[in-house]
Each structure stands twice: as structure tokens, then as C-alpha cells.
Amino acid sequence: MELRRISNRWLIIASLIILIAPTTILALLNYSNQQPLWSFTTYGSANSVALSSDGSNVALGIATQCCGPSRSGQVLLLDKTGRTLWSFGTNGAINSVDISPDGSHIAAVGYLPGTSINDYTFNGAIYYFDHSGNQLWTRPVQAHGAPGGLEVWSLSVRISPDGSRVFVNQGVELSVFSSQGQSLWNYTTDTPIRSTANIFSGALVSPDFSFAAMLDNSVHAFNQQGVSTWNSTGPQAWITGAAISPDSRYLAVADENEGPPNNGTLFLFNKTGALIWTRPLKGTTTTISFSSDDSTIIYQGEGTTSLDLQNRVLWNYTNGEAISLAVTSDGSYAVTGMHYSGQESIRIFNSQGALAWGGGGGGWVHQIAISSDNSYTAVAYGPYSSPSTDSATVLFYDGPKNLISQRGSTYSFLYFDHDTNTLPTILILPAAFAVIPLVFLFARSKRRMRSETQKPASVDKPSESMK
Numbered sequence: 001m002e003l004r005r006i007s008n009r010w011l012i013i014a015s016l017i018i019l020i021a022p023t024t025i026l027a028l029l030n031y032s033n034q035q036p037l038w039s040f041t042t043y044g045s046a047n048s049v050a051l052s053s054d055g056s057n058v059a060l061g062i063a064t065q066c067c068g069p070s071r072s073g074q075v076l077l078l079d080k081t082g083r084t085l086w087s088f089g090t091n092g093a094i095n096s097v098d099i100s101p102d103g104s105h106i107a108a109v110g111y112l113p114g115t116s117i118n119d120y121t122f123n124g125a126i127y128y129f130d131h132s133g134n135q136l137w138t139r140p141v142q143a144h145g146a147p148g149g150l151e152v153w154s155l156s157v158r159i160s161p162d163g164s165r166v167f168v169n170q171g172v173e174l175s176v177f178s179s180q181g182q183s184l185w186n187y188t189t190d191t192p193i194r195s196t197a198n199i200f201s202g203a204l205v206s207p208d209f210s211f212a213a214m215l216d217n218s219v220h221a222f223n224q225q226g227v228s229t230w231n232s233t234g235p236q237a238w239i240t241g242a243a244i245s246p247d248s249r250y251l252a253v254a255d256e257n258e259g260p261p262n263n264g265t266l267f268l269f270n271k272t273g274a275l276i277w278t279r280p281l282k283g284t285t286t287t288i289s290f291s292s293d294d295s296t297i298i299y300q301g302e303g304t305t306s307l308d309l310q311n312r313v314l315w316n317y318t319n320g321e322a323i324s325l326a327v328t329s330d331g332s333y334a335v336t337g338m339h340y341s342g343q344e345s346i347r348i349f350n351s352q353g354a355l356a357w358g359g360g361g362g363g364w365v366h367q368i369a370i371s372s373d374n375s376y377t378a379v380a381y382g383p384y385s386s387p388s389t390d391s392a393t394v395l396f397y398d399g400p401k402n403l404i405s406q407r408g409s410t411y412s413f414l415y416f417d418h419d420t421n422t423l424p425t426i427l428i429l430p431a432a433f434a435v436i437p438l439v440f441l442f443a444r445s446k447r448r449m450r451s452e453t454q455k456p457a458s459v460d461k462p463s464e465s466m467k
Contacts, residue, residue: 023427026414030424033410034359036397038082041390044074045382048096048156049394051369052103055376056080057131059106061094062392063382071113075127077106080376082396086133092125095145096156100163101372104131105179107166109157111143124155126168128181137181144171144201151286152202152215152242160209165224167205167212174203174214176226185226189216200238206248211271213251215239221251221273230273237264241299243288250276250309252297254285266299268311277311287322291331296351298325298334306334306353315353326368326377333400335377337365346379348400356404357411361393374399 040060048061062074073094076087092110099106105128112123124143128136145154153171160167165184166177175186189201201216214220216239219232235255242253249271256264266279266288285301296314297307300322306314324337333356334349346360346368363381370377376399383391397403414424 026424026426029410030414033407033414036359036395038396039361040078040082040084040394040396042074042076042392043389044387044392045366046380046392046394047094047366047382048108049367049369049378049380050097050099050106051371051376051378052099053101053372055371055373055378055399057085057099057103058378058394058396059097059099059108060380060394061097061108061110063093063095063110064387066093066111066387071111073108073110075106075108075129077129077131077133078394080396088127088129088133088135090125090127092127095154098157098159100159101161102163105129105136105159105163106131107157107159109141109143109155109168111155112140121172124170126157126166126177128166128179139177139181139183141168141170141175142173152204152239153200154202158205158209161207165209167209169203169205171202174205174212176212187214187220187222187226189214189220191216200240202239202242204242204244206244207246208248211244211248211251213242213244215242215253219251219253219269219273221271232269232273232275234275235265235267240264240284241286241288243290243297245290245294246292247294249294250290252288252290252299254281254288254299254301256281256284264301268297268309276309279307279311283321287325289325289327289334291327292329293331295331298322298327300325304336304338304349315349317349317353317355320347324365324368326370328370328374328400329372330374333404335368335370335379335400337368337379339364346395348404350404356400356408358415360395363391363393370399374401377403 044062044064047063050059058078060076064074065072071093073090073092074087075094077085079085090110092112094108094110097108108127110125112125114123122143124141125138126141127138130136143155156169158167164179168175173188176184178184203214205212210224212222221229223229235253237255237257240254240256244251251269253267254264256262264281266281268276270276282302285299287300289298299305303316303318304322305316308314320338322336323339326335332351336347338345338347345365347355348357350356363383365379366382367380377397379395381393414426
């Protein structure tokens, strides 16, 4: 059939078919490609998630009431199929959880009800459970920060690889407990209350617990027995982020100037306290992570950047800042959580900085956890606004390597511009082809109008009576 003989109605129908059919198929393909293995939702905000070494156990920390004098929370243990093994209601808004590598014990810390002790410090508590959900012990602690905070000064907890010790970052203080709840050692910053150094102080520990550090207006380093090993003379500005390398050889610290333009500096120390190098930063950097082989540092600040240990930029992603970050044990992939209104918030980069996959859901990504064998990934979400019935969410995926091998090619097909937009980039093609019949229809209408205007006026013949 010649195109010129097709009616206007069929041209419109053809345009709609070209638009709707491929768009529907591609949208379903995109939806399928972004689905997790399973998801779990409950009331509140999922502030923290942790995985056992093989990913078979998922510990989840929830704040059900987080603001004002009333606070409460929940600690849950799920298996790798998403089945809830147990849940435990707490009198504190849970901010952080951790699980021992073998999944035998779970630790959680939270902010207790009540007003602040001073402008920046609250009462908090640590809770310690066995695999069956029995609370073995709980201890009161002073807590800095606020529920849902991801920064280094907010309340957090870690369990040592052998399960013998529990480290608590309280902001202004750090505490180490035995697995029986005995206090082994602690350290409290001596910076004045309400000073910048006090407000932004925080502590962290290396994965093997051999190196701990308190950050205030300098770095105070300790060995695993709590013996001071060195103190630095800087940074002198606000401490906004920090990380210790997996093998405890390096400490990276980010600070921020107190006044505009609020830029800062990234410091790299070795384990003896020697300052290796510094690097200027733009904006506030709160997220820092090392690869397991210490070959790279990935940090957020006006984008997401990867450096080698010689302070050279390996790659820089400028379309988003990683508010949460986890790196596979072999350093081959970085899983990031980014905030985009109306867009997917998980983005996975390979070691060259190429965006390999994007997905996820709405809300703030509070924490990302990858099992140490790289088999699974869990992402904890909290709401943008007030908690609601299903606003606390954990998404569970295959490990980055398997996920990319299964879904990466489909992602590249759908998002050939290699960026996760609100809609797949490939949808512009059906839209473009759907315009063709409409263009022909428009051209036909214009041609008909032109023909009618150029048609000569008819002349009436004289009647017989006028002859």
C-alpha cells in the first residue's frame, strides 16, 4: 500500500503503536533489570545494615521514632532469602548495627529518649545479641550527633573479626567492650564543649581492630590495647569524614573550613602518624573508602573521585556525590548511594570509573554493605521526610560482579549514555520513530492546503436565456 493512500486515522494509529509498544517493552525490561533479589520494608528509617561474611545473615537497624524526647527502634535479623529470623524492639533510635563474620552475634547502638545533656551530646545505649535474638547485655553510653546521621561524629558500632571486642564511636568518646560487655578501654576528647573540635569529633577503628583513632582538632591514634601510639598536629578545621584502610596501614581524613566557600583538605597519614600528602577538596566530604589492597581511595565531594595512593586522580564522576559507599574486597567495583530527586539512587562503578549499572529506589541511602566474599550487596534506605509504614527499606542484590555480568549489558543497552536518568535513554528512539507518521500527516495537510489555495476559481457559463 502506498503511504500516500493511508488515511489520516491510520497514520495516527501507526504513530501510537510505534510509540506505545516498544516503550512498554523497554520499560518492562528496565523494571526487571533493576529489581533486587528481594526487598524488606517496615515502619521508620533503615539507618544501618550489615552482612555476615557469606551474606547469609542480614542485620538491620531501624529508628522508629527518632526526633524529640521520644525515641525507639528495632533490630532485625533476616536470612539471605529475606525471611525475618527475629526482631527486637529497643528503647533507643538505632543508628548503627554490625554482625560478626560468622553471624553468631549482632551489636547495635541507638539514641535514648530524653533531651540532650548539652547542646550536642545525648544519652545512648549499646545492645548485644546472639544469633537467636537473645539480648546478652546492654550498656549506657554518651552519644554525639543525631539519629540517621552518616557522619563520623554520629553514633556507630563495629564488631572485631574474631567477635571478641565491640568498638563504639560516641563522637566525643570511644569505648571498647569485650564480647561479655566488660569495658576494656575508652578515650574521651578533651576539647571544650560547644567548640568546633568538640562538635565535629568522632572515632573509628580498623577492620582488624589493631588501629583506632579519635579525631577532634587533631588525630589521636591507639593500638588494640588502647595505648596511645601517636598524635598529629592537624587537621585544624572541621573533621567531616575519615577512613582507615583494611590492612590498617593508612588513615584518610577530610576537613572543611569554617567559612565560605567551605572547601577543605584531604589528609593521608600512615600508621605511624607520618603525613604522606594532602589534597585540596571542593565542598564537604563525608564519604571516604579504601580498596582492600590499599591501591585506591574513593571519596565524595562535588562528585565522586578515585585516587591512587600517590595522590593521582584515576577517575572522577561529576554527575553525583556518593552519600554512601562500599567497595568490593578486590577493589573491582564501588557501589554508591546518591541522592537524585525522582531518579534511581544506586550506581555501581568499575575500577576504571565507568558506570556499569544503576537502580534502587527512593529515599536516602543510609548504608551499603557488601559481604566479604562479594556474593551479596544490601542497601538500607530511610525516608526523605517523616517515617511512614513502609519507609524503612532494605534492598538485597547479588554481589556487584555477578550483578554486572547478569545485568550490565542490558543496562548499557537501555542507558547508552551510561547514566541513570529518570527514564532509560533508549526511550528517545520509539519517540523519534513515532514522529515520522505525524510528520507525514502534517506534510500532507500542508500540501492539501496549498493545493486548495492555488486552485483557480470556477466561472459560471451563461444560461441559454441570456444568449
